[in-house]
Amino acid sequence: MSANTNQQDCKVTLYWLNQSRGQRIAWLLEELKLDYELKTFKRDKNSRAPAELKEIHPLGKSPAVGIEVPGAEKPVILVESGTLVEYLTDHFGSWMVPKRYPEGKEGVIGAETEEWMRYRYVMHYVEGSLFTVLTIAMFMNNIRKAPVPFFIKPITRMIANNVDSLFTNPEVALHLTFLEDYLASAPGGGDFFCGQTLTGADVMMIFALEALISRGDVAETSYPKLYSWVRRIQARDAYKRAGDRITQATGVRYVPFSEQPL
Numbered sequence: 001m002s003a004n005t006n007q008q009d010c011k012v013t014l015y016w017l018n019q020s021r022g023q024r025i026a027w028l029l030e031e032l033k034l035d036y037e038l039k040t041f042k043r044d045k046n047s048r049a050p051a052e053l054k055e056i057h058p059l060g061k062s063p064a065v066g067i068e069v070p071g072a073e074k075p076v077i078l079v080e081s082g083t084l085v086e087y088l089t090d091h092f093g094s095w096m097v098p099k100r101y102p103e104g105k106e107g108v109i110g111a112e113t114e115e116w117m118r119y120r121y122v123m124h125y126v127e128g129s130l131f132t133v134l135t136i137a138m139f140m141n142n143i144r145k146a147p148v149p150f151f152i153k154p155i156t157r158m159i160a161n162n163v164d165s166l167f168t169n170p171e172v173a174l175h176l177t178f179l180e181d182y183l184a185s186a187p188g189g190g191d192f193f194c195g196q197t198l199t200g201a202d203v204m205m206i207f208a209l210e211a212l213i214s215r216g217d218v219a220e221t222s223y224p225k226l227y228s229w230v231r232r233i234q235a236r237d238a239y240k241r242a243g244d245r246i247t248q249a250t251g252v253r254y255v256p257f258s259e260q261p262l
Helices: 022-031 051-055 081-092 114-145 153-184 200-215 224-234 237-250
Strands: 011-017 036-041 064-068 076-079
Touching: 011 022, 022 081, 022 200, 022 237, 036 237, 076 081, 081 114, 081 200, 114 153, 114 200, 153 200, 153 224, 200 224, 224 237
Parallel strands: 011 036
Antiparallel strands: 011 064, 064 076
16 A cells, blocks of 8 residues: 555554444545554453543544644544544545535535535434434344343344334335435436545445445345445455455454344
8 A cells, every 4th residue: 555645744543443333444544545553442242342442532432543643742532433534534635525615606605516515414414314223223133132031032022123113114214215316316427425536425324334235225126326336335445455454453354344244
């Protein structure tokens, strides 16, 4: 990987947790061609993040990125995927942020480009609207599989199935229909969510759509454009390099979230 000449002698560290959103940040760092140190953490038997991550940030969550700037007394610590993507692209990858205004329209309300409006929307949509539904779906799946006494199992299964049938599944279908159309109408007939080039919005989207493939909601036959988009992303050299970095660091072959059972 050729280094990003805009790294400004900063030392970048990614704090990565298995089965987390951390992988999309590893992919972003590879797309930006940044040199970075990778520190990996593993969930405990209850799928919780280890206490060591609280040494990085009080909430103990991943992904987190530390940036040591020459001459600074302490590193910049970034958490939350949206913050990470915006900060890293602002400083090291402006080409991954769509141009906001056409020439001569700077600062004019309503003059923003469609690409930029999509970018701003998707950056917030993924962790707001979409992941709210996915989180409920994951909770219901955990309730359905919970190790409870056999005579209680039908009750927990019934509760989870009812929530899924009345709320989760219709909401997932609503979002996927919207996203299939949204991708199909990308500016310039582009293959990415904001148009013809990869942006931070695509980085934000990958984890959610991989999870929906794993759940069986997204398939080549049901949502072909979304399915193809995921496979194109997974075929990118930077995505593959990120997986290789994880494999080397953990000693366990990295498997995309889309291929892991939920």
